[in-house]
Amino acid sequence: MNTLLRENIRMALLSIKSQSLRTFLTIMIIALGISALVGILTAIDVIKDSITNNFTTMGANTFNIRNRSSNVRIGGARQKREVFRRISYDEAIRFKDDFKFPSKVGITCVGSRAATIKYNSEKTNPNIAIFGGDENYLLTAGYDLEEGRNFSPREIETGANVVIIGNEIKLRLFPKQSGIDKVITLGGQKAKVIGVFKEKGSSIGFGGDKMVLLPVLNVRKNFGSNDMSFVLNVLSLTPELLDATTAEAIGLFRKIRKLGVKERQNFELTRSDNLSTMLIGNLSYVTIAATLIAIITLLGAAIGLMNIMLVSVTERTREIGVRKAIGATSDSIRNQFLIEAIVICQLGGMFGIVLGIAIGNGVSFFFDQGFVIPWVWMILAAILCFVVGLLSGLIPAIKAAKLDPIDALRFE
Secondary structure, X not given: OHHHHHHXXXXXXXXXHHOHHHHHHHHHHHHHHHHHHXXXXXXXXXXXXXXXXXXXXXXXXXXXXXXXXXXXXXXXXXXXXXXXXXXXXXXXXXXXXXXXXOEEEEEEEEEEEEEOXXXXXXXXXXXXXXXXXXXXXXXXXXXXXXXXXXXXXXXXXXXXXXXXXXXXXXXXXXXXXXXXOOEEXXXXXXXXXXXXXXXXXXXXXXXXXXEEEEEHHHHHHHOOOOXXXXXXXXXXXXXXXHHHHHHXXXXXXXXXXXXXXXXXXXXXXXXXXXXXXXXXXXXXXXXHHHHHHHHHHHHHHHHHHHHHHHHXXXXXXXXXXXHHHOOOOHHHHHHHHHHHHHHHHHHHHHHHHHHHHHHHHHHHHHOOOOOOOOHHHHHHHHHHHHHHHHHHHXXXXXXXXXXXXXXXXXXX
């Protein structure tokens, strides 16, 4: 049986070689479909891992309270923009002081998202984010320090001109020396560097490498505006207390904002695990689209392969007649053409898998996730190629097996 199988595979390869152009085009169509499937699904897995890792660093038991996003309500032909009240500094401070549930509360705000940081003649690109934070910001936002220290209570109270910088900023301004105790210029003011964030990377835009952190009062004084809104980051001491902490926080903040029992919330509470779940859930639509693209491409390849095999049966009618005349059975003829179709599909699948791995790891490299070997998608691709080859070759194989040897020998 093994000898017969090897002989059929050898005959299939000889036949493929004799129809090299048509076979090559079919292999490329199959490879395109498989590469789309393997590449996109691998890329999606990489993005999911990146999202999960980034939110894991924030902590599974964290949430934040921020002002509710504005929206547009449509009624008839009129449009009305609904604007929700910002969270003021006084509201944020009152919440932090009054929230007695076992947790840590941090206050943060955004001063700028397009700042330039300077040190002597060196300066960064104008894409640095300036954040304000308190002594709990590092803990509640999931950041660690590579060197230096956190803000002191005195620096938070006075809004001192001290700053913690991202790792990329440190490498840009101080490539060969420590940045600690250096005085940098940002937004027209000077601040002394007291710490450097540990490198986090820029996955999905959540990294801290391109940000600086000032005391929240400093940002409020030097970068504040009338519509500045503050964000409350809350870290539950244990994951088991997260639901209770969330409910308690909502109740207290509704009280602070003087909302009635029947009034809807004019602020948003977002849990880190909910946000990551939502982002990962949205990727399911991309997965479905990628699968549909791959199936449509493979369907086209299957039709092309079946056409090639039918033409091959016609062109090799006399060969089939000779083989039957010297003792070949209908089963052996059928198996030869089936194996030929499967071999073509598997060759296309191999090219597609290699290309798909390259595409997926290109995305992985972009998100600093390391080299990925998508075993599941590779096995799925091989199975799909086998099924496509089997279905595409079945009708031509049956047609070849049913040929009458005498009529086949007379065929011109």
